[in-house]
Amino acid sequence: MNASVGKERQAIAGDDLAVVGKPVKRRDLLEKVTGAACYVGDLQLPGMLYGKTLRSNVAHARIARIDASRARALPGVKAVLTHEDVPRVLHYGSPHPRSASCTKDQYILDTKVRYWGEGVAVVAATTEEIAEQALALIEVEYQALPAVFDTDAALAAGAPLIHDVGPGGNLVQPPVRVQRGDIERGFAEADLVLEAVYETGRPTPAYMEPNVCVAQWDANGKLTMWSSTQTAFMVRGALAEVLGLPLNHVRVLVDHMGGGFGAKQDLFQHEFLCALLARHTRKPVKMEFTRKETFLGGRSRHPCRIRLKQGFKRDGTITARQARLVYDSGAYGSHGPGVTNVGTASLTSLYRCDNVDLEGLCVYTNNPIAGAFRGYGVVQAYWALDLQIDEAAEKLGLDALAMKAKNAVREGDIAPSNHPIVGHGLEDCIRRGAAEVGWTATARPPKRPANGALRHGWGLGCEMHGSSAYPGIQEQGNAIVKLNEDGSATLLTGAAGLGTGAHTALAQIVAEELGLKFDDVSVVHGDTDVVPWDIGAFASHTTFMVGRAAQMAAQQVKAPMLARAAARLEAPAEALRVREGVVSVAGQPQRCISVREVMMPARGIPSAHLVGHGSYTPTKSYSFAAHFVEVAVDTETGLVEVLQVVPVHEFGRVIHPVAAAGQIEGGIQQGIGHTLTEDYLVDAQTGRSLNASFVDYKMPLSLDMPPVRTIMLETAPDPGGPYGAKGIGEDPIIAVGPAIANAVHDAIGVRFRAFPITPEKVLAALDAARPANPATA
Numbered sequence: 001m002n003a004s005v006g007k008e009r010q011a012i013a014g015d016d017l018a019v020v021g022k023p024v025k026r027r028d029l030l031e032k033v034t035g036a037a038c039y040v041g042d043l044q045l046p047g048m049l050y051g052k053t054l055r056s057n058v059a060h061a062r063i064a065r066i067d068a069s070r071a072r073a074l075p076g077v078k079a080v081l082t083h084e085d086v087p088r089v090l091h092y093g094s095p096h097p098r099s100a101s102c103t104k105d106q107y108i109l110d111t112k113v114r115y116w117g118e119g120v121a122v123v124a125a126t127t128e129e130i131a132e133q134a135l136a137l138i139e140v141e142y143q144a145l146p147a148v149f150d151t152d153a154a155l156a157a158g159a160p161l162i163h164d165v166g167p168g169g170n171l172v173q174p175p176v177r178v179q180r181g182d183i184e185r186g187f188a189e190a191d192l193v194l195e196a197v198y199e200t201g202r203p204t205p206a207y208m209e210p211n212v213c214v215a216q217w218d219a220n221g222k223l224t225m226w227s228s229t230q231t232a233f234m235v236r237g238a239l240a241e242v243l244g245l246p247l248n249h250v251r252v253l254v255d256h257m258g259g260g261f262g263a264k265q266d267l268f269q270h271e272f273l274c275a276l277l278a279r280h281t282r283k284p285v286k287m288e289f290t291r292k293e294t295f296l297g298g299r300s301r302h303p304c305r306i307r308l309k310q311g312f313k314r315d316g317t318i319t320a321r322q323a324r325l326v327y328d329s330g331a332y333g334s335h336g337p338g339v340t341n342v343g344t345a346s347l348t349s350l351y352r353c354d355n356v357d358l359e360g361l362c363v364y365t366n367n368p369i370a371g372a373f374r375g376y377g378v379v380q381a382y383w384a385l386d387l388q389i390d391e392a393a394e395k396l397g398l399d400a401l402a403m404k405a406k407n408a409v410r411e412g413d414i415a416p417s418n419h420p421i422v423g424h425g426l427e428d429c430i431r432r433g434a435a436e437v438g439w440t441a442t443a444r445p446p447k448r449p450a451n452g453a454l455r456h457g458w459g460l461g462c463e464m465h466g467s468s469a470y471p472g473i474q475e476q477g478n479a480i481v482k483l484n485e486d487g488s489a490t491l492l493t494g495a496a497g498l499g500t501g502a503h504t505a506l507a508q509i510v511a512e513e514l515g516l517k518f519d520d521v522s523v524v525h526g527d528t529d530v531v532p533w534d535i536g537a538f539a540s541h542t543t544f545m546v547g548r549a550a551q552m553a554a555q556q557v558k559a560p561m562l563a564r565a566a567a568r569l570e571a572p573a574e575a576l577r578v579r580e581g582v583v584s585v586a587g588q589p590q591r592c593i594s595v596r597e598v599m600m601p602a603r604g605i606p607s608a609h610l611v612g613h614g615s616y617t618p619t620k621s622y623s624f625a626a627h628f629v630e631v632a633v634d635t636e637t638g639l640v641e642v643l644q645v646v647p648v649h650e651f652g653r654v655i656h657p658v659a660a661a662g663q664i665e666g667g668i669q670q671g672i673g674h675t676l677t678e679d680y681l682v683d684a685q686t687g688r689s690l691n692a693s694f695v696d697y698k699m700p701l702s703l704d705m706p707p708v709r710t711i712m713l714e715t716a717p718d719p720g721g722p723y724g725a726k727g728i729g730e731d732p733i734i735a736v737g738p739a740i741a742n743a744v745h746d747a748i749g750v751r752f753r754a755f756p757i758t759p760e761k762v763l764a765a766l767d768a769a770r771p772a773n774p775a776t777a
Helices: 029-034 069-075 130-134 151-154 181-186 232-243 271-279 292-298 336-346 378-396 400-407 425-437 504-516 542-569 595-599 657-678 733-748 758-767
Strands: 005-010 049-055 063-066 079-080 119-125 139-144 176-180 191-201 212-217 225-229 252-253 285-288 304-312 318-330 356-364 454-467 477-483 487-492 521-525 576-579 582-585 588-596 609-616 621-634 640-650 708-713
Touching: 049 130, 049 271, 049 292, 049 582, 069 079, 069 130, 079 130, 079 271, 119 271, 130 609, 151 318, 151 356, 176 336, 181 318, 191 378, 212 271, 225 232, 225 271, 232 252, 232 271, 252 271, 271 285, 271 609, 318 336, 318 378, 336 356, 336 378, 378 400, 378 454, 378 733, 400 425, 400 454, 425 454, 425 640, 425 708, 454 733, 477 504, 477 542, 487 504, 487 542, 504 521, 504 542, 542 576, 542 582, 542 588, 542 595, 542 609, 582 595, 588 595, 621 733, 640 657, 657 708, 657 733, 733 758
Parallel strands: 005 708, 049 285, 225 252, 318 356, 487 521, 640 708
Antiparallel strands: 049 119, 063 139, 079 119, 176 356, 191 304, 212 225, 212 285, 304 318, 454 621, 477 487, 477 609, 576 582, 582 588, 621 640
8 A cells, every 4th residue: 555645734723933833844854865864873983893792592591601712712802791791780771760669670691591582791893793703602501490471470379580679479560559439339330341351462663773882981981872772861870870980971972863662761781781892892892783683682562461341331431440451571670660650540541430440560571571662551551441442332332432532531630640631632633533534423434335355444543642741750851042142043952863853843942932043043962961961752752841941941041132132122122022033123023133133242241142041840741642544354364454544633732743743654654563463472482582573573664554644633732831732752653553453343343352463363253253054063
């Protein structure tokens, strides 16, 4: 299929903004399309060595013996490090644990391996080929230990312990409990009670740029690390802690990145080891993952098993919601606690229910490490919730859209973060999408007629997701704005650029606030020695949180700039307006002066340029979406084809409409993948990786994408965001999965409660649904 994309934006009425809301040319556009952009993998330093990792071929074992003598003797090898050669310091796999209950459970290299593919030794050599040869010369003897690859087995009495730390057993953290109202009364009031188990797979982010870093030490013992990371300051902090350095002796540089999708929040094993190899050899060292290593040593989404039970009245009102969510964290905690906290809390919302009883468990297994991934715990939770609401509507004889609209959260309801929701965003999305596809209160859009084995159907999936809305985490955005002597401005930000165009949006906000042209604002980023501290580019909060900080910094320099202009124009500052670099008196446009003239050094002005600092501790903000999907199911092959998607998103002010639409459409592509084809598989007996390559791990490509009609609403701007903006990065991946599954049921009458929905599963379900032949019964 070829994707033909249409976009529609319903903007806030009465606006007179010059830069915000406009599709300005992205700052990084020319560098990327011409190939001039420098990624970490492009970096070449004099005398640079190449590091490679030896990975385990067992899932759970103690290292009985490791002998690297032959590898060290190979010409061209400059260093080999094993657990005997590195600091034995426990650290967080996630440099920013989103929960106080996170456990330090990782060593740089350990005497024990806990999953198939874990690093056990590293080599630095003059070429990558020599480093690979050296790996083959390292001898490792393992003492095998019992392994568990299923969360039920890991939780069972007497299960082999994967870690000696933690709250006990194979729990990463104590169980998360969320309770509201009276759950027993809620079920007693129900006319219908549904209970089912829902499961999600193990998709991986599959970012284009593999994990890569370069480390170099100077003569004063200062470490410089170039890394493809979303959290430069968190990497700086973790390296300093583990290596015993002050923060001013660690510099982290991040320029361009080829995607992250949340998974590059962790500080990975190779980053510690790269720094240690560089210190050991006194030469710069580069370590870059192969594509296979992005599977083995990277991060996936947390597989999750959810038992969900809900009570409903005949009119569709939800009276009770009880759930147990079990997240598989793999061999280490990483973001498991945060994902579990966020995912569990998310089930308090989306569809209103006063009586809830939720339990979330995060469990160690000997599977690959799961980490942060776009949709952070909510993809799993809302997969279960939305599917069950759709099924309840069918059993109650109600229209699914009408039931979801009836129960949609709205103004004043309490969000998962325990903050009140602003506006009626979810209702607006459902209403607008229904009008677009012709879904009425009593009927779905008309189906295409059956064509041979093809059956068609429509489905609706909904979601909400927070910007800076993680329970128990106090997040902060920081920015510095300099208004220069020539009237141009420079924004300094610690926010990483993942390829989303975030720095362009931040520049738009500064230009709008100062009244400058977009091209008059430049952005400095990616150097922890220069830019202000930033928590990291994740949680859909860069535009919302850092954008607000940038706006505040711009406001700080705008006030003294206007005071200078007021003296020149002999008018009160409050009567002045700035637009496209010109300051004028309101109602008297002929009385004007350029910002350049205002800022020129002049007698009596002690400092020509102005500097503003913005620091923003955000309120909690939620965006909403409803996705309408049409599918065709081939009942002979089991193939599910998405024919069209109509995503309707409400996320406050749209700063850059093209970039925002790109986020939505990219998230839909990922969501289609993990719903229908993507699943990182491991052998259930040995834990061995089965499809760690793009040959065997099936993702939808551009030619597989259906037509997408993107609709962006600005009906509920958030007063906490810059110009009312909210986040958009994570939302699109959440709703499309349930929409596809609901559409498949509409097409063939079979409900799927686990993804991916593969052709084999479809054919098996169709066979099971066929009535037995009386002649053979």
